[in-house]
Amino acid sequence: MRIALPRSLLARNIALLVALVALAQICSLAVLLHFVQRPRIERAAVIFADYVTLLDDAVARMPPDEGRVVAARLHAQRETPPAPAPEPASLVNFFRTWQRDVFIADLQRHLPADMPLRWQAGSGQRLWIRLHISGEPAWMPMPLVPDAQGTGIATTLALSLLLAVLAALTGYLIQLHLNRPLADLARAARRVSAGETPPPLPTDGPTEIAQVSRAFNQMTEALQQAETTRALMLAGVSHDIRTPLTKLRLAIAMALPRGTNDALVASSEAYLDRIDTILQQFMDYAGSGEREPLQVGDLNTLSGQLVADFAGLGHEFDFEEGPIPPFPFRPVAVMRLLMNLMHNAVAYGQTGLAVRTWADESAAHVAVCDRGTGIRAAEMEKLKAPFSRGSNERTHSGGTGLGLAIVDRIARLHGGSLTFRDREGGGLEALVALPLDPPAVLPPNGRAS
Known part of the structure; x- marks a missing residue:
């Protein structure tokens, strides 16, 4: 036993x-x-x-x-x-x-x-x-x-029992005093895993715990330096690549006047646009809106605007609007989230396009639906990892595999989530939950603590 x-x-x-x-x-x-x-x-x-x-x-x-x-x-x-x-x-x-x-x-x-x-x-x-x-x-x-x-x-x-209880209580208080820096360390580790930068841990406690706190502070500082280096590298790469791309556009326009070889010009500009789109996706994934401030807004209004914009491009989405109170979110980031999901529904679902919104006691919900048959919800969950592509990706070239990763990161930036489920009657539903009271801290990796 x-x-x-x-x-x-x-x-x-x-x-x-x-x-x-x-x-x-x-x-x-x-x-x-x-x-x-x-x-x-x-x-x-x-x-x-x-x-x-x-x-x-x-x-x-x-x-x-x-x-x-x-x-x-x-x-x-x-x-x-x-x-x-x-x-x-x-x-x-x-x-x-x-x-x-x-x-x-x-x-x-x-x-x-x-x-x-x-x-x-x-x-x-x-x-x-x-x-x-x-x-x-x-x-x-x-x-x-x-x-x-x-x-x-x-x-x-009675005296012996009293002394035993007093000894146990004293030991409990001493252990609480020793456990307090360990609890602080655990909270700080969770904040680091969520992408935040916690304040340095105190190093004036017992020797063993102080050594762990110093090592953790050094690790946090190294991670912060690595994050800064990564942001600078991505910004530099974007600038250094987009500058010659702009010059290349000008060179093509000057070398091939309009009417001489329109097919070649259009093909070249399409390739340049694709390169620029890929660069933008990398920058979106690196940023995902964490520097954008929270603003109280109407999610239904934003969703309806996007539905109207896609309708103007020839992609009709049925819009089922549920009551959602105004709540703080990052409008540009959430717009990018919805656009990515709606673009995926158009590209891979094609039919039965719909957007539904509703709210419960703690969160606002948006569902982007389609009637596609190419991929199941279980496989979509795997595609939230960066650079992942589905089995139907071969028919849609030019992507980087970052679209759903960006959506997932924006949802987690708000303290929410992105999930998928098979739609009743066939197709897929992408479900986004955004808390009505999102965290105020902006973790760089989009994870809310």
Whole structure:
């Protein structure tokens, strides 16, 4: 049988601390009972046995008349006392009965064989001892000595439990203090994985944690430098390539005047436009609108405008508009998101084009639908990775495989998501969810924390 251990370091350390404190308390209690309490009980039993023996000798020699008077005064009786009733089981009762049983056993060992003992529980706890009053056996009640009653053991147990709880609480607070920088490190790591740049972690804690914090700060700084270098490189590449492209356009226009070879000019300009489009897709993926500020806007208005624009190009989208309250989003980035999805629907779905919008308590939703048969929703999920292409890509050349990656990145920039599902009746639905309360931080990789 496998023992289920707590998952967190805090829970494991607290469980270990509690176990160690409990073990220490058990060992301390065992030492207290065996080496302190038992000798006290044994000494008390010897003294009490001597007292009872002297008392028995005194009352045994009394004349019958005096013996009856003494027996009445001491509440002695001829009948054997009833057997003690069982006591409820508890920790305090265990130690009290243990001390009492040890005392009675030691007392019986030091008394003569013809002087049996009987314990009477209840409100008036008494120890019955059979003495010989005027030579006749009689049971005489005697109060139990404090060493045998265990009156202080309950206080000792309560104090031990209090100290154990105090030790566990102190350990818990110490562990919380140690876990706080670890929790800060975990939050900072999540922010880094989301593309943010967290503030440097403090390095004034314990040595081991301080070393981890310093290493994490160095890693964060290196990632930030790499991100800056990447942005500069992409900007430089875009500038350095677009400049000769512009010159090449001018050279073609000057070398081939209009009317001399229009087919060659159109073909050359188409290739140049494709190169420019590819460059723009790379820049869009690198940026994806993270520098654009949030603005409260109407998603239905933006969607309807795009539906009208595509209709002007000959691509009719059915628009099913649901109620969506105004909420903050980046209009240019969201427009690029919808345009990419609608362009994909036109290019790969071709028929049954539709756009639906609605909202729930936490997010606004947009669905771009088509009736295409070339690709399934499960495969579309894989195409969200950069430079991924579907099985029908061979019929549509010129792309970079960044279209859906850009859409996914913009959705995550807003704290939302992009998913796909097979459309009822055939086709595909691209579903975008944008939170009505998006994160204000602009992570460079488009992931919201």
